[in-house]
Amino acid sequence: MDDHLESIEVTKEEVLTCLQQMNSNKSAGPDDVHPRVLKELKEIVATPLTPIYNKSLSTGQLPECWKCANVVQIFKKGDKTEVGNYRPVSCRMQTFGINFKSKVWMFADDTKMFNVVHENRNDTVQNDLKALSDWSKRWQLKFNINKCKVIHYGNSNPQMQFTMPTEKGDEDLPNANTEKDLGVTFDQSLKFSLQTNEAVNKANRLIGLVRRSFDYMDKDMFLPLYKSIIRPHLEYASCIWYPLLKPKR
Incomplete structure (x- = not known):
């Protein structure tokens, strides 16, 4: 283990904080202990867990039961x-x-x-x-x-x-040359031009579909449809691909 890790010490308060932040709506892991049980019994569970974490850090090893997962x-x-x-x-x-x-x-x-x-x-x-x-x-x-x-x-x-x-x-x-991951198209240049083009084209098709579906439509009718059907496609995963490079003119 690296020398800079030897000085790390996990405190009971840190374990309590982690247990408190557990999501009670998640299912149990391989140990069949539900997160809600760990969260409600955090004061009791934190006491044995703290030395286990410190022992793991000092030895650079994990308990065998921690090396299991549900596949x-x-x-x-x-x-x-x-x-x-x-x-x-x-x-x-x-x-x-x-x-x-x-x-x-x-x-x-x-x-x-x-x-x-x-x-x-x-x-x-x-x-x-x-x-x-x-x-x-x-x-x-x-x-x-x-x-x-x-x-x-x-x-x-x-x-x-x-x-x-x-x-x-x-x-x-x-x-x-490209790969789509969770609905986002990545290319070798990471410029995301393909992603934005696909989003714009899909949004335009949906706008055309909305127009063909109604004989009459004003601003008050179109705005809710735009926000619920069209806009999500334009903003999907924007934290990944935006901002992007402006195309050369």
């Missing part, structure tokens, strides 16, 4: 008897004991991996891809290689080729 297979489409058409869903990938050097996110049925590649070396990303593939095989929820792809960012990106282990051996992952 649910979500059917996407196609043949329900084909394992590749299911996706593993868990937001606690690293608690399974997989120590990735890359950043790995799982949201719903999507998995993202990110890292910086220097000096034409792709060892880190490639090793993490293998670890991720081994994890999926162990849980019998294999990744569909046809839906996996790589997108490179940066003008000096070496554009390395990455592979994913499959039953047929290592297969090359195709490179992509």
Whole structure:
């Protein structure tokens, strides 16, 4: 463990604050203890939890029970008897004991991996891809290689080729110029022109639909329809893509 972490000490007051902020509407985790129970019994629970957290920080280790998570297979489409058409869903990938050097996110049925590649070396990303593939095989929820792809960012990106282990051996992952994530289109330049164009085009189509649906419409009628049907498409995920570069004239 790094030296600067050795001085960190978790206090009971900090544990109480975290327990108080727990969402009681969430479901229980692998320990089957509901968040509402932890929240209402925070004064009692905080006492044993505080030394456990400090022990974990000082030793650089986690209790074995903390390395468990609930993984649910979500059917996407196609043949329900084909394992590749299911996706593993868990937001606690690293608690399974997989120590990735890359950043790995799982949201719903999507998995993202990110890292910086220097000096034409792709060892880190490639090793993490293998670890991720081994994890999926162990849980019998294999990744569909046809839906996996790589997108490179940066003008000096070496554009390395990455592979994913499959039953047929290592297969090359195709490179992509764009990727849609949670409804937002990302391109290699991160200028989001495609995202804004798609939003404007969809808004215009909806405006045309509204006009064709009514023989008469004044400002008072149109404004509620615009705010509820059209405007959300223009503002969706604007915290990600706005502000953006003005197009060249």
